[in-house]
Amino acid sequence: MALQWTSTLSVGVPEIDAQHQELFRRVDRLLDAMLHHDRSEAEPLLDFLRAFVVDHFAAEERVMAELGYPGAAPHAEEHRRFAAALREVDQEFLAAGPTADLVLRLEQQTVAWLRDHVYSTDVALGRFVHARQAASGRAAC
Ligand SMILES: [Fe+2]
Numbered sequence: 001m002a003l004q005w006t007s008t009l010s011v012g013v014p015e016i017d018a019q020h021q022e023l024f025r026r027v028d029r030l031l032d033a034m035l036h037h038d039r040s041e042a043e044p045l046l047d048f049l050r051a052f053v054v055d056h057f058a059a060e061e062r063v064m065a066e067l068g069y070p071g072a073a074p075h076a077e078e079h080r081r082f083a084a085a086l087r088e089v090d091q092e093f094l095a096a097g098p099t100a101d102l103v104l105r106l107e108q109q110t111v112a113w114l115r116d117h118v119y120s121t122d123v124a125l126g127r128f129v130h131a132r133q134a135a136s137g138r139a140a141c
C-alpha cells in the first residue's frame with residue numbers, strides 16, 4: 001500500500017476528500033499494475049488519472065478562489081507541475097510500457113509528489129477551510 005487516505009488528511013470539503021480517496025486508490029492500483037508489468041490494467045488507470053487530476057485540481061482551485069486563499073498561486077503551480085509530470089509518465093508508458101525505469105519514476109516522483117502534496121499543501125488548505133468554517137459557524141450563532 002503506497003498511499004492510504006486517513007481522516008487526518010481531510011480538507012473539510014466532502015467533494016475534495018472523496019476525490020483524494022479515489023486518487024489514492026487508483027494510484028495505488030497503478031503502482032501495483034506497473035510493478036507486475038500488467039499493461040492491460042495500467043493503461044486504463046493512467047487514462048483515468050490523466051482526466052481525474054484535471055478535474056480534481058480544478059475543484060481545489062475553485063475552492064481556493066472562492067475563499068480568497070492566500071496560498072492559491074504556489075498551490076496551483078504545484079498542480080501544474082504534477083500534471084506535466086503525469087503526462088510524461090503517460091507518454092513514456094505508451095512508448096515503452098511499464099519499464100523498470102518508469103516504475104521507479106512513478107514511485108519516486110509521482111507517488112512521492114502526491115503524498116507530499118496532499119500531506120502538506122492540501123492539508124494546509126484544509127486547515128484554512130476548517131478555520132473559515134469554524135468562524136462562519138461562530139458568526140451564525
Ligand atoms: Fe488534492
Ligand SMILES: [Fe+2]
Pocket residue numbers: 060075079117121122
Ligand atoms: Fe492540491
